[in-house]
Amino acid sequence: MAERNEDTRWLERDELAAWMSLAGLMFKLPGALDYQLQRDSGLTHFEYLVLAGLSESPDRSRRMSDLAGFANGSLSRLSHVVKRLERRSFVVRRPAEDDGRITVATLTDAGYAFLVDAAPGHVRTVREYVIDALTPEQLAQLKVIADQILQRVDPGKPCSE
Amino acid sequence: MAERNEDTRWLERDELAAWMSLAGLMFKLPGALDYQLQRDSGLTHFEYLVLAGLSESPDRSRRMSDLAGFANGSLSRLSHVVKRLERRSFVVRRPAEDDGRITVATLTDAGYAFLVDAAPGHVRTVREYVIDALTPEQLAQLKVIADQILQRVDPGKPCSE
DNA sequence: GGTTATCAGTTGATGTATCAACTCAAGGTA
DNA sequence: TACCTTGAGTTGATACATCAACTGATAACC
Numbered sequence: 381m382a383e384r385n386e387d388t389r390w391l392e393r394d395e396l397a398a399w400m401s402l403a404g405l406m407f408k409l410p411g412a413l414d415y416q417l418q419r420d421s422g423l424t425h426f427e428y429l430v431l432a433g434l435s436e437s438p439d440r441s442r443r444m445s446d447l448a449g450f451a452n453g454s455l456s457r458l459s460h461v462v463k464r465l466e467r468r469s470f471v472v473r474r475p476a477e478d479d480g481r482i483t484v485a486t487l488t489d490a491g492y493a494f495l496v497d498a499a500p501g502h503v504r505t506v507r508e509y510v511i512d513a514l515t516p517e518q519l520a521q522l523k524v525i526a527d528q529i530l531q532r533v534d535p536g537k538p539c540s541e
Numbered sequence: 542m543a544e545r546n547e548d549t550r551w552l553e554r555d556e557l558a559a560w561m562s563l564a565g566l567m568f569k570l571p572g573a574l575d576y577q578l579q580r581d582s583g584l585t586h587f588e589y590l591v592l593a594g595l596s597e598s599p600d601r602s603r604r605m606s607d608l609a610g611f612a613n614g615s616l617s618r619l620s621h622v623v624k625r626l627e628r629r630s631f632v633v634r635r636p637a638e639d640d641g642r643i644t645v646a647t648l649t650d651a652g653y654a655f656l657v658d659a660a661p662g663h664v665r666t667v668r669e670y671v672i673d674a675l676t677p678e679q680l681a682q683l684k685v686i687a688d689q690i691l692q693r694v695d696p697g698k699p700c701s702e
Numbered sequence: 703g704g705t706t707a708t709c710a711g712t713t714g715a716t717g718t719a720t721c722a723a724c725t726c727a728a729g730g731t732a
Numbered sequence: 733t734a735c736c737t738t739g740a741g742t743t744g745a746t747a748c749a750t751c752a753a754c755t756g757a758t759a760a761c762c
Contacts, residue, residue, distance in 0.1 A: 388665065389664075389665075389668065391668070394677075394681070395672050395680065398681070398684040399672065401683070401687035401688050401691065402683060402684075404613055405687040406566075406567055406570060408695050429564075444710075444711065445710065452564070452568035453749095454749090454750075454751095455710075455711065456749085456750070456752095457749060459711060460750095463713095464748095479757080480758075481756075481757050482709095482757095483710070483711060483712090500548075503552060504549065504550075506552070507552070508693065509690060510560060511559075512693075513690050516555075518682070518686050521679070521682045521686065522686050523559040525679050525682065526565065528674045528679075529566055529570065529674050530565050531674070532673075532674045533566075533670050534569050534573075587719095604740090605740075606740065616741065617741085617742080618720075621719080621720095624743095625718095640740090641727050642739065643740065705760100706761080706762100707760075708759075710757085712755075713753085714752095714754100715750100715752095717750080718748085718749075719747085721744105723742105724742080725740105725741085725742075725743095728738085729738080730737075731737100732733100732735085
């Protein structure tokens with residue numbers, strides 16, 4: 381695994397600078413988003429994504445593994461999180477009728493109401509930190525760039541549309 | 542704090558798409574990097590950054606708060622992490638001579654050797670996932686974009702150079 | 703038709719992050 | 733000098749993520 385040190389193509393100055401900026405972004409942005417959501421709504425960003433993923437699905441329902449993919453998390457993580465959300469009665473779970481292995485999660489009315497309340501603040505934060513910081517052109521560039529990187533990181537999920 | 546729902550400027554289609562791509566990136570990339578480092582070297586990405594930050598400092602030493610800023614983490618987080626690194630004898634800590642409040646962390650020879658061993662694999666992964674996924678032009682765009690977002694998220698740290 | 707394999711999810715142990723409370727040192731201030 | 737204040741780090745409780753082991757249901761095979 382560890383190749384010899386002299387064989388390594390170290391990063392050039394510009395490459396390093398770009399990478400450090402991206403690394404900074406990866407560290408700081410999730411924290412900032414989590415902070416706002418936690419403070420204003422008592423939600424994790426991941427929990428928010430779960431609720432949002434359910435809210436935009438037919439019948440506000442979605443099977444667990446599908447939801448995990450949407451929220452970019454492992455099935456295990458999702459299971460723990462949904463358990464918590466269930467305790468808050470934002471979500472209910474039940475096995476699918478046709479296949480007993482499958483669990484379907486459904487957003488309750490209370491969960492939907494909670495999401496509707498949390499959404500504006502979150503969207504405003506995303507706008508403030510990301511969208512409004514960039515020109516429309518940069519935003520388009522960003523999407524292309526992020527998708528290309530994602531393709532390498534996780535070839536299984538080529539990205540929507 | 543929670544503004545009325547109708548006042549919210551929701552995200553346009555393109556904005557949403559770009560944001561979802563970025564969100565996916567923020568979730569997946571850290572995990573992928575952590576995975577490689579953990580598997581090949583038993584290091585967190587954060588721990589790696591701490592060691593790397595020390596290695597490139599004069600005397601391989603740096604005060605804690607400075608190091609925390611470099612690694613994009615809180616002082617508390619750094620303190621915990623350095624304690625662990627100290628237990629592995631990769632780092633030592635001692636109070637500064639002139640000011641007893643300040644703690645200086647120093648990379649040991651063992652820590653340096655360990656970093657030298659871990660670096661090639663990490664750099665190769667960064668290259669594979671990020672650098673080589675993009676054209677030089679995109680890389681330049683990415684740096685600009687990331688810096689602009691970072692400026693909003695954390696105005697205190699305008700970014701290097 | 704019974705056995706085995708695979709799939710979807712869950713659970714519990716462990717490790718790590720986070721927050722608030724704390725310690726200890728240095729600067730003021732009177 | 734005694735007192736308060738601020739700054740730098742540490743610590744411990746709690747919450748969350750991760751991994752491996754597990755359960756139960758369906759599908760595949762002979």
